[in-house]
Amino acid sequence: MTADAKSETLGFQTEAKQLLQLMIHSLYSNQEIFLRELISNASDAIDKLRFAALADDSVLEGQGEFTIQVDVDKDAGTLTITDNGIGMTRDEVIENLGTIAKSGTAAFLENLTGDQQKDSQLIGQFGVGFYSAFIVADKVRVHTRKSGEGADGGVVWESSGEADFTISEQPREQRGTAITLYLKDDCSDFADEWRVRSVIKKYSDHISVPVMMLEPEKPVPEGEEDAETAPREYEAVNEATALWTRSRSEVSDEEYKAFYQHISHDFQDPLSWSHNRVEGKLEYTSLLYLPAKAPFDMWQRDTARGLKLYVQRTFIMDDAEQFLPLYLRFVKGVIDSNDLPLNVSREILQQDGAVDSMRSAITKRVLDMLAKMAKSSADDYAAFWSEFGQVLKEGPAEDFANKEKVAGLLRFATTHTDTEAQDQSLADYVERMQEGQDAIYYVVAENFNTAKHSPHLEVFRKKGIEVLLLSDRVDDWLMNHLQSFDDKPLKDVARGALELASDSEEEKAEQEKLEKDSEDLVARIQTVLEAKVQEVRATARLTESPACLVVGDYDMGAQMKRIMEAAGQAVPESKPILEINPSHPLIQMLDGESDEDRFADLATVVFDQASLAEGGTLSDPAAYVSKLNKLLLQLAGS
Numbered sequence: 001m002t003a004d005a006k007s008e009t010l011g012f013q014t015e016a017k018q019l020l021q022l023m024i025h026s027l028y029s030n031q032e033i034f035l036r037e038l039i040s041n042a043s044d045a046i047d048k049l050r051f052a053a054l055a056d057d058s059v060l061e062g063q064g065e066f067t068i069q070v071d072v073d074k075d076a077g078t079l080t081i082t083d084n085g086i087g088m089t090r091d092e093v094i095e096n097l098g099t100i101a102k103s104g105t106a107a108f109l110e111n112l113t114g115d116q117q118k119d120s121q122l123i124g125q126f127g128v129g130f131y132s133a134f135i136v137a138d139k140v141r142v143h144t145r146k147s148g149e150g151a152d153g154g155v156v157w158e159s160s161g162e163a164d165f166t167i168s169e170q171p172r173e174q175r176g177t178a179i180t181l182y183l184k185d186d187c188s189d190f191a192d193e194w195r196v197r198s199v200i201k202k203y204s205d206h207i208s209v210p211v212m213m214l215e216p217e218k219p220v221p222e223g224e225e226d227a228e229t230a231p232r233e234y235e236a237v238n239e240a241t242a243l244w245t246r247s248r249s250e251v252s253d254e255e256y257k258a259f260y261q262h263i264s265h266d267f268q269d270p271l272s273w274s275h276n277r278v279e280g281k282l283e284y285t286s287l288l289y290l291p292a293k294a295p296f297d298m299w300q301r302d303t304a305r306g307l308k309l310y311v312q313r314t315f316i317m318d319d320a321e322q323f324l325p326l327y328l329r330f331v332k333g334v335i336d337s338n339d340l341p342l343n344v345s346r347e348i349l350q351q352d353g354a355v356d357s358m359r360s361a362i363t364k365r366v367l368d369m370l371a372k373m374a375k376s377s378a379d380d381y382a383a384f385w386s387e388f389g390q391v392l393k394e395g396p397a398e399d400f401a402n403k404e405k406v407a408g409l410l411r412f413a414t415t416h417t418d419t420e421a422q423d424q425s426l427a428d429y430v431e432r433m434q435e436g437q438d439a440i441y442y443v444v445a446e447n448f449n450t451a452k453h454s455p456h457l458e459v460f461r462k463k464g465i466e467v468l469l470l471s472d473r474v475d476d477w478l479m480n481h482l483q484s485f486d487d488k489p490l491k492d493v494a495r496g497a498l499e500l501a502s503d504s505e506e507e508k509a510e511q512e513k514l515e516k517d518s519e520d521l522v523a524r525i526q527t528v529l530e531a532k533v534q535e536v537r538a539t540a541r542l543t544e545s546p547a548c549l550v551v552g553d554y555d556m557g558a559q560m561k562r563i564m565e566a567a568g569q570a571v572p573e574s575k576p577i578l579e580i581n582p583s584h585p586l587i588q589m590l591d592g593e594s595d596e597d598r599f600a601d602l603a604t605v606v607f608d609q610a611s612l613a614e615g616g617t618l619s620d621p622a623a624y625v626s627k628l629n630k631l632l633l634q635l636a637g638s
Ligand SMILES: Nc1ncnc2c1ncn2[C@@H]1O[C@H](COP(=O)(O)OP(=O)(O)OP(=O)(O)O)[C@@H](O)[C@H]1O
Pocket: 041, 042, 045, 083, 085, 086, 087, 088, 096, 097, 126, 127, 128, 129, 130, 131, 177, 265
């Protein structure tokens, strides 16, 4: 830090330099986006001032015309973007421009692969914002003054994007911010008026504030070279009407995409959007987008989410989360209401009845948009599902009213395809249900392979009954809330006694006989495993495995139990049921075992194996290994 009180040099955070270098490197082929980012920030700053002026119009300092001005100086190799928005105080400059790294930066850096294309996508998701200036500039100077503070509040921030920046006081008459980029030698085309003009048109047409540039130089008529020419005036380069206020037919796909990038700070095009004006009891416009990629921090709980809220075209707030349920937090967009008061706050939004109605209509709109996409473009929907399917699965628990609609959008892996791809809907399943089948069956396991090879599936595979193969963390929880689809109950194949409606009388009689014949064996095993199991019973559900574990009708599923234990939560005490397959040679061997010690060892090994097969961990693995070895040696010796 220098001693001069008016000018000090401060360091960026440690990760900042790395981040900047990465960004400059990976966005090199997409340099022009810096202009979109800086104009976007300028427009946000104007929105913020407009909003502040609602409460106190003195912040406008008597000047309520908002503009963003872009100037180039070819000789000096500079480009300057000036806005008359809210501006920043010295502390705000340090806070906003001195901390490149935000929460999650370290995790983000770890995700980078070194592959330029992939990394530039990730950086786009991370949001480059202001620092994108350093893609084209080797020095950036920001001169800003908070509105309502008086000229003495002016501050200059300067940096060459290395380890530090300087900050000093410098009076500024005009409120707002001017950002000057000293262009790198190989980026001097951004000091060219025509080049800049075309980039602004491309990215900033939809910004509601006029972006002004000097009008093009008029060719001088022949013979009038010496005549005095009128000074050039500033003119708006963009359309400058808020995009969502225009009618759908007037807005091109390119404009919708550019607007999406403006509000989401995403680099990629959205997957889909829906633009609607609602009239009647409530009047509002919604423009909703489905992103193509999940943001890197979607699973962070405190991530900003929600829509941008405007009231009668005045920006009110970002991240108005009241308009969508949490499980649709990936949706981006704008709501512009004619009914809400201009001084609406988050607290008011929480209590406002109109907001509730809008929320339920907007939720339906998103679900319909997804249903439409699923129907018309399987590829797009598959792309959506792989990014956001996990989040959508939270829906049935959160939004009871739309449970059935959300259920229709879910996709699963099933024994029908036996692949890991989650691409089968419940409706597909129902269509394939067997004659007499009255339930939708599923198995939940730690991972796909454990689910696919679960012993519980044996009888289903034998009978050709389809089973959903679930292995996502939310799945057990999802199924508990979903309960049914199309009036068909959802049944966990590892829970309760197995009774298939399709079982014939003959099969039922066989099961009864099986139970009767195994009574003695069951009782013997039960005595040995008393401390570990709730019950032992004979089953016809197994064809290849000797035994499996079943959860009691009202007990917590094994997967849920593991998740809760991992999260350090108390889990209610419950023991599994051991089901044995009396026709399996190992169980028959057990039945014939007269040495009670060996019987106990073998029964315990059978139990432990059943637990391993469903992805469980043993409470005493060493004891299992030693028992198994003992049995193996006995076998070898006999
Ligand atoms: N022209 C401006 N006028 C006033 N404040 C600004 C201006 N440009 C940037 N800022 C402030 O600096 C902050 C950081 O800007 P930056 O572009 O890096 O991130 P962001 O806009 O918050 O988000 P993102 O990273 O998604 O772009 C902004 O949130 C804003 O508070």
